[in-house]
Amino acid sequence: MIEKRSRSEMARAVARDIPSGSYVNLGIGLPVLALEHWTPADDVVVHSENGILGMRALAPGEEPDPNLTNAAKAPVGMVPGGSFFHHADSFAMMRGGHLDYCVLGAYQVSASGDLANWSLGDTGRADAVGGAMDLAVGAKRVHVVMEHLTKDERPRLVAQCSLPLTGAGVVNRVYTDLATVDVTMNGFVVREMVPGLTRAQLQDRTGAPLCFELEEKHV
Amino acid sequence: MIEKRSRSEMARAVARDIPSGSYVNLGIGLPVLALEHWTPADDVVVHSENGILGMRALAPGEEPDPNLTNAAKAPVGMVPGGSFFHHADSFAMMRGGHLDYCVLGAYQVSASGDLANWSLGDTGRADAVGGAMDLAVGAKRVHVVMEHLTKDERPRLVAQCSLPLTGAGVVNRVYTDLATVDVTMNGFVVREMVPGLTRAQLQDRTGAPLCFELEEKHV
Amino acid sequence: MINKFVESIERAVAGIADGSTVLVSGFGVAGQPVELLEALAEQGAAELTVVCNNSGTGEDGLARLIKLGRVRKLIASYPSGTGSHVFAEAFAAGRIEYECVPQGTLAERLRAAGAGLGGFFTPTGYGTALADGKETRVIDGRGHVFEAPLHGDFALVKAENADRWGNLTYRKTGRNFGPLMCMAAATAIVQADRSCELGAMDPESVVTPGIFVQRVVVANGRTA
């Protein structure tokens, strides 16, 4: 039986690979769950696009402040050593290569690292890009965390994105409920697979050829 | 006898024409002498390129702070309501049209408002532009204060600048030891002359045609 | 004497004409100038171009302006999300134009306007649909998009403290676009939670120097 990773396990895998002392931006949804897997001693400094360095999850019972919110407009807290700044400075951090990692959700990632995470195409609804394009081009490493398949069971790891791009050739690594996959010069390279999953099954659920170079520690 | 304006009188003429409540940058040398002609009640807010709004002259006996200096690196004071900021913000104020006036010294001003105040041409020495070009293009009004003639008695108000430009078509008004002259679409227009000076004498000391539309209050 | 305080919220929004471009601070609720937006709705200006990161939530503030049909065009990065149904309905019905700008580009275009720059090249959006029709250039081997400054006729901004010169501080993430919009607007109108005496603010901690602000009203209503 395939032991899929839960959302929390995906977030833990994301958090595990980010070294202590890193500067990190976590996108809305799945990415921000990684927050729960660091302790203050890790000194992972979390950036929020709306002007925070040193963001933390709201503590249980802590009074929310409507002027202390994250990118999803949800109340958060701040760690000692944090700072506030305006949007031009915040995006200078993002665009200027000062963040070690950003972690984003996605609709699709291509074998050449193209990212599609902001638009489902011509839906008649107004598309909303937010800060995704700035993070995609600006962070030193771009990690994506997403389900391996869409709800109707089509691959999200693809040869070419069919949806509008957020950035071209920007993604370094993808965490899914089935595997951890690097995007390399040679396309997708699988680093980690969940128990019970065969290589053939993973390839079958993926829209581009996979190489397998599993990292011992993660198998 | 021609009653030339002293340096202090030139500075007073500069100060007199700047309304209460204005935001002003004063250049090194003659321009900064205007400071002495405002009182705190005038609420003229003086900007210094090195990151001050609300600069004032050092009070007699006041202890100088090596970290509170003006554009000439001389110690200054600060008025209540002042603020400090970095150079990009400071020059945003200058370039972005937020200053009502800047007052600059000059070597030459042309009848079309060209300003030359940063370089004596190919002297073999390193030219130093400082913030002059930013002020020249950025302030809402650019006033110049300078001697009417060079030391060897050549006009500084000219048909065309012979020295390298700081900015083209930027000067609005010039205060000299002999006259106050506006730069208009039709060239130089004299608004004010010192006592004892004839129109012919002023024209004789000026390198481009003068119109005379003297303002009663200043004659 | 410089005194930028105006005595009422109505006076604060006086003179905003039909067809104006209005910059509105806020990221979600944080830093949103709700009282100024409500006053603008009462004031009646129409055919507005509004620049705001979001499109308002619920039925108040910017959402109310949109519902009243006063907004001809919205320039935003993220007008979707919980509570933004008023904009969604207006857009679906073709009653409002919308220009989508990446959030960092939006911030930088405002700053460029305030700083007197003619535009800039950014790598953000290169190779995407949001670069369609825009000038591009490869600089140091990397694709960039040319972006123009974004000027406002007015800005409506929420701050925490203000003095009579218009010096401002903000509260936490309520800062967001406020300082940039004050710079970018010909007339920056600020609603501040509190006023303080001139000289009471630490000059090292002023976030928006008063030179960027034209009117201040103290308005501490429903928002934090």
Add this chain to the structure above:
Amino acid sequence: MINKFVESIERAVAGIADGSTVLVSGFGVAGQPVELLEALAEQGAAELTVVCNNSGTGEDGLARLIKLGRVRKLIASYPSGTGSHVFAEAFAAGRIEYECVPQGTLAERLRAAGAGLGGFFTPTGYGTALADGKETRVIDGRGHVFEAPLHGDFALVKAENADRWGNLTYRKTGRNFGPLMCMAAATAIVQADRSCELGAMDPESVVTPGIFVQRVVVANGRTA
């Protein structure tokens, strides 16, 4: 644990290699990192490109580096003035290259580098000798010059307070180019008058967030 403090001024300037581009804060004496510059002179790196508003005064700091022949090129807006005879002599003797950049353009080029922009158009310098050879463009009827970002390998910056994350505040006009140079350098090295505990700084008043700083040394010597 993040701890950017280094225990000595020698460690602070370790690794600055020959040929590096070094950004040096300060406007005259205010904000000049004299101790770091002296340490760099001892360290011996040569063939440097230095970016600094001025050229140093007297025989110390940047003037000493120039006198020792370590500076191949100076990029500055105002290297003249009282006390800058060391640079003047080196320039007259052809021992140093010099690029003159308008002060606001210098600040903005540093910011563009730190902010990840590919360059910008500014009206400053249009129609002057400092635009010679540069791309120009008329935007909204006004002439502009294209200016490229200015990146540093290292920045030497003076601040007032620092914590172990590298958060900084400055003192009065000592702020000047410091925040921009921290952003623009791959490795920003800061000499701070004082250190403080993490959390002791007001998050609203941090001027340079620690993300822009790599090393801090406490050095409170002869300068104010």
